[in-house]
Amino acid sequence: MRPTRSALAAVLLALACSDRTAPQSSDGADAAGGVEAARGTAPDGAPNIVLVSLDTLRADHVSAYGYPRQTTPALDALADRGVLFEAAYSHSPKTAVSHMSLFTGLHPDAHGVGQLARSGSRRLPDAIPTLASLLRAHGYRTAGVAEGGNVRGELGFDQGMDLYERSDDAASGFARAAELAESLSAREPRRPFFLFVHTYEAHDPYVPPAPYDALFADPDYDGAIVSSLEELLAISGEKWRSQHRAYWGRVEKSNPVDVQHLRDLYDGAIRRADDALGAFAARLEALGLMDETALVVTSDHGEEFLEHGSFLHEQGFQEHLHVPLVMTFPGERGEATRGRRESVVVRLVDVAPTLLDVAGVPVPAGLDGVSLLPLLEGGSGPPAVVVSRWPQGGLTVLRSRSWKLIQVRRRGGASTQLFDLSRDPEERRNLASERPDMLAALEAELARVSAAAHAFRDGIAEGSAVRLDARAIEELRALGYLQDESAATGEGAAP
Ligand SMILES: [Zn+2]
Incomplete structure (x- = not known):
């Protein structure tokens, strides 16, 4: 529910008095004071x-x-x-x-x-x-x-x-x-x-x-x-x-x-x-x-x-x-x-x-x-490395300054596409089989980025389930x- 304009002051006052995630003061200060101090x-x-x-x-x-x-x-x-x-x-x-x-x-x-x-x-x-x-x-x-x-x-x-x-x-x-x-x-x-x-x-x-x-x-x-x-x-x-x-x-x-x-x-x-x-x-x-x-x-x-x-x-x-x-x-x-x-x-x-x-x-x-x-x-x-993902859709994309790799891994089948954006900005010509060198380079970069992401997540507890x-x-x-x-x-x- 969106508060009405007249309720705004009350909402802002409530904010000062209740804080969900900021660290709480441990010195016995009242809630508002503690939150303000922690900020x-x-x-x-x-x-x-x-x-x-x-x-x-x-x-x-x-x-x-x-x-x-x-x-x-x-x-x-x-x-x-x-x-x-x-x-x-x-x-x-x-x-x-x-x-x-x-x-x-x-x-x-x-x-x-x-x-x-x-x-x-x-x-x-x-x-x-x-x-x-x-x-x-x-x-x-x-x-x-x-x-x-x-x-x-x-x-x-x-x-x-x-x-x-x-x-x-x-x-x-x-x-x-x-x-x-x-x-x-x-x-x-x-x-x-x-x-x-x-x-x-x-x-x-x-x-x-x-x-x-x-x-x-x-x-x-x-x-x-x-x-x-x-x-x-x-x-x-x-x-x-x-x-x-x-x-x-x-x-x-x-x-x-x-x-x-x-x-x-x-x-x-x-x-x-x-x-x-x-x-x-x-x-x-x-x-x-x-x-x-x-x-x-x-x-x-x-x-x-x-x-x-x-x-x-x-x-x-x-x-x-x-x-x-x-x-x-x-x-x-x-x-x-x-x-x-x-x-x-x-x-x-x-x-x-x-x-x-x-x-x-x-x-x-x-x-x-x-x-x-x-x-x-x-x-x-x-x-100049952009990694784009839609894990549930089996989609992974890596673009460098002028090349782009698109991998699709879905139940209906898998595909790998490689485009030279400098010559083919509309992504019409798949060069995956013509340029195995570039394909290998982008796949290696993707593996590096993916390993870094997994290393980052090591030791971080999963977020709670959203029901x-x-x-x-x-x-x-x-x-x-x-x-x-x-x-x-x-x-x-x-x-
Ligand atoms: Zn959207």
């Missing part, structure tokens, strides 16, 4: 930090990344103000896996968090710190506003969060985040805050409301694709399984008009998310907070429209893993990086270490990610986010 003080001049995830946003549908449509005016404006990373990559085409790498700076095999599944899921082990828990330990107030599903708090996304709330859509989520930013800064102007904001607005089924449904769609389209949530509910009812079947059952894969219509609706949904982001940024500006806030916008994975034979995000090609990443900074760093475009390959695991560095908080040893501040200050960038009650299962279904374990293949399966 420590934020480093001098530490800015507020806002991390935004626009779920399911492929980079090449963002105007600032060259898309000809005006899908993202707000994100473009932030890119003008800060740094745009042209080659940012996600660690999974799946929401929980990717977001946890974003939160921890660890490869998927190191953090070990998979998609929520009926057969059971595991929470992030308590011993693994998150961006939020590290910032909180250094004096930050921390809060998250997310749309549930595979970013539910139970998986560990609430670790280190004073407050982790559920929102319904981009407009209400960003409005709530703005409200929190205002309250937190008014209450304790000298204590910085960390805010995470997440939305599924661009996720399927693509049924954006007016005017977004018509923004990019052909007004003369008269095909069968469901064009509104009302229509979808009318033909399929409330149950997700039948909604999903109804939506995708009307898509004629061989009809290019239908496929284009899906893209058009996806673009409309992106614009709806971007408008909410724009309103949020405007609110921060009006509150005078943009000048004291580092704002990062990214996505957990992209989306496919038959480029490699399927829809949704079930594979490991560029359209699934190339994501937008834009960072704006306050103060001198902001001035020095204004309007910059950076072409070096960077990874979502680099985001948490970068933000810790921005906050002046020591980056823990053993992370897979590195701070990007040295790169922005003229030094070297992170190693889903009937209500949670129905909620996940409603979001299209709970699939049968056997459905982890091919086009049309649940995202």
